[in-house]
Amino acid sequence: ILNVEQSPQSLHVQEGDSTNFTCSFPSSNFYALHWYRWETAKSPEALFVMTLNGDEKKKGRISATLNTKEGYSYLYIKGSQPEDSATYLCSSLVTSGTYKYIFGTGTRLKVLA
Amino acid sequence: GAVVSQHPSRVICKSGTSVKIECRSLDFQATTMFWYRQFPKQSLMLMATSNEGSKATYEQGVEKDKFLINHASLTLSTLTVTSAHPEDSSFYICSARDPSDYGYTFGSGTRLTVV
Numbered sequence: 388i389l390n391v392e393q394s395p396q397s398l399h400v401q402e403g404d405s406t407n408f409t410c411s412f413p414s415s416n417f418y419a420l421h422w423y424r425w426e427t428a429k430s431p432e433a434l435f436v437m438t439l440n441g442d443e444k445k446k447g448r449i450s451a452t453l454n455t456k457e458g459y460s461y462l463y464i465k466g467s468q469p470e471d472s473a474t475y476l477c478s479s480l481v482t483s484g485t486y487k488y489i490f491g492t493g494t495r496l497k498v499l500a
Numbered sequence: 501g502a503v504v505s506q507h508p509s510r511v512i513c514k515s516g517t518s519v520k521i522e523c524r525s526l527d528f529q530a531t532t533m534f535w536y537r538q539f540p541k542q543s544l545m546l547m548a549t550s551n552e553g554s555k556a557t558y559e560q561g562v563e564k565d566k567f568l569i570n571h572a573s574l575t576l577s578t579l580t581v582t583s584a585h586p587e588d589s590s591f592y593i594c595s596a597r598d599p600s601d602y603g604y605t606f607g608s609g610t611r612l613t614v615v
Contacts, residue, residue: 391543421604423606428509428608428609429608430504430506430605430606430607430608430609431593431606433598433604433605476544478544487546488534488546488604489543490536490543490544490545491543492541492542492543
């Protein structure tokens with residue numbers, strides 16, 4: 388069974404703090420890693436797609452890195468704002484004959500004003 | 501960007517009844533849609549892949565006679581939970597491939613409660 392694990396499960400940070408969380412995934416049959424931002428009662432919003440070892444992506448104050456050899460990705464938020472409060476979900480696209488997405492359980496971020 | 505509209509967002513039904521959930525791609529054609537289920541504190545789990553004009557592909561352990569999927573047009577896929585039981589209470593969400601980029605666009609999800 389292939390598992391994608393995210394840590395921490397939840398965290399609270401103060402406004403202005405920078406934070407980061409981890410997504411660990413099986414490195415075998417890896418094809419792509421997706422990060423989503425998911426606010427309650429809304430659709431998950433795609434943040435990044437990364438495929439190559441060493442990939443780094445940036446979108447405003449949010450950035451992500453990818454290490455496919457050791458099977459992890461970090462998501463960083465610089466200068467957290469209350470509107471960053473959401474669940475950050477990662478999923479690994481694996482291929483072994485067919486393509487399949489495996490999701491983590493998410494990291495629930497609460498930014499306190 | 502691509503938008504997937506999912507309805508209803510929340511439904512409560514009696515045990516033994518059937519519930520239909522709809523997912524529509526609003527500004528693009530989706531030949532394939534994916535249906536996921538998420539129990540509390542667990543990951544999104546793929547239930548089935550819905551293919552326009554053909555039978556859906558179900559993941560292992562998902563009963564195809566209980567979770568009926570219809571993808572009759574390029575913009576609409578439906579999931580019907582038949583003879584619902586309390587253990588079917590869960591969060592159901594659909595997604596479709598966004599043709600403009602590499603990612604997938606999700607619906608907003610349906611919270612099903614069977615009483």
